[in-house]
Amino acid sequence: MTKKTLLGLYLGLSLLTNQALLAWPTEVAITIDDAPTINTQAIVSTLAANSCSVTFFVIGEQLPKYYSALQQALANNCLIGNHTFDHPNITKLTDQQLVSQITTTEKLCQEYFGTKPIYFRPPAGRYNGANQLTLDRLGYQTVTWQVDSRDWQKPEKALACVTSQLAELTWPSIILLHDQTETLNYLPDLLAWLKQKNIQCVGLDKIISDRKKLTEKPLATNRKF
Numbered sequence: 308m309t310k311k312t313l314l315g316l317y318l319g320l321s322l323l324t325n326q327a328l329l330a331w332p333t334e335v336a337i338t339i340d341d342a343p344t345i346n347t348q349a350i351v352s353t354l355a356a357n358s359c360s361v362t363f364f365v366i367g368e369q370l371p372k373y374y375s376a377l378q379q380a381l382a383n384n385c386l387i388g389n390h391t392f393d394h395p396n397i398t399k400l401t402d403q404q405l406v407s408q409i410t411t412t413e414k415l416c417q418e419y420f421g422t423k424p425i426y427f428r429p430p431a432g433r434y435n436g437a438n439q440l441t442l443d444r445l446g447y448q449t450v451t452w453q454v455d456s457r458d459w460q461k462p463e464k465a466l467a468c469v470t471s472q473l474a475e476l477t478w479p480s481i482i483l484l485h486d487q488t489e490t491l492n493y494l495p496d497l498l499a500w501l502k503q504k505n506i507q508c509v510g511l512d513k514i515i516s517d518r519k520k521l522t523e524k525p526l527a528t529n530r531k532f
């Protein structure tokens with residue numbers, strides 16, 4: 308083997324390694340906040356047509372009107388998470404008020420879905436240490452996100468927003484979307500894009516355990532989980 312061939316091989320391998328480091332995450336979990344609404348049924352159908360299961364974070368006061376769409380979602384392996392009763396800033400609540408927000412929604416979930424959620428997402432991602440203690444006591448795991456679609460602000464840019472953020476990540480990641488009319492416009496394209504990049508949509512439980520395994524490795528990151 309000549310020196311030139313060896314150099315070529317070395318450069319080729321370096322390029323491959325760099326590409327591997329720049330790869331997209333291999334898996335994501337999609338989460339949809341502020342459900343259920345009048346749009347949930349159509350969102351559930353789009354997800355089912357793409358064999359994709361997500362986690363819907365529900366607002367308790369919206370359940371009595373639209374819960375049936377989520378019963379269908381559960382039958383399609385989606386999960387339900389607790390997102391309070393009426394979407395307050397929980398850092399401003401007393402402990403008693405927070406407990407009421409969570410348990411009222413929990414009771415409705417048990418009534419409509421026969422199950423108690425185990426994941427909690429604070430409205431707007433805001434929570435403090437005292438909230439965390441209450442959530443721990445109630446048996447909830449607080450889940451935020453790594454990729455924010457900002458679809459409630461600029462829905463027309465949600466797809467570009469998600470794909471550009473994913474390009475900077477290599478770890479399994481949680482994506483935040485919202486249950487709203489505009490989501491129906493970009494969701495099919497987002498699901499097609501994930502498929503094209505071979506990024507698997509997996510359950511929240513899998514992403515959380517995979518990220519935990521990675522944090523146990525010396526490969527440290529300063530990314531917020």
Ligand SMILES: [Zn+2]
Nearest residue numbers: 340341430431
């Ligand atoms: Zn919300």
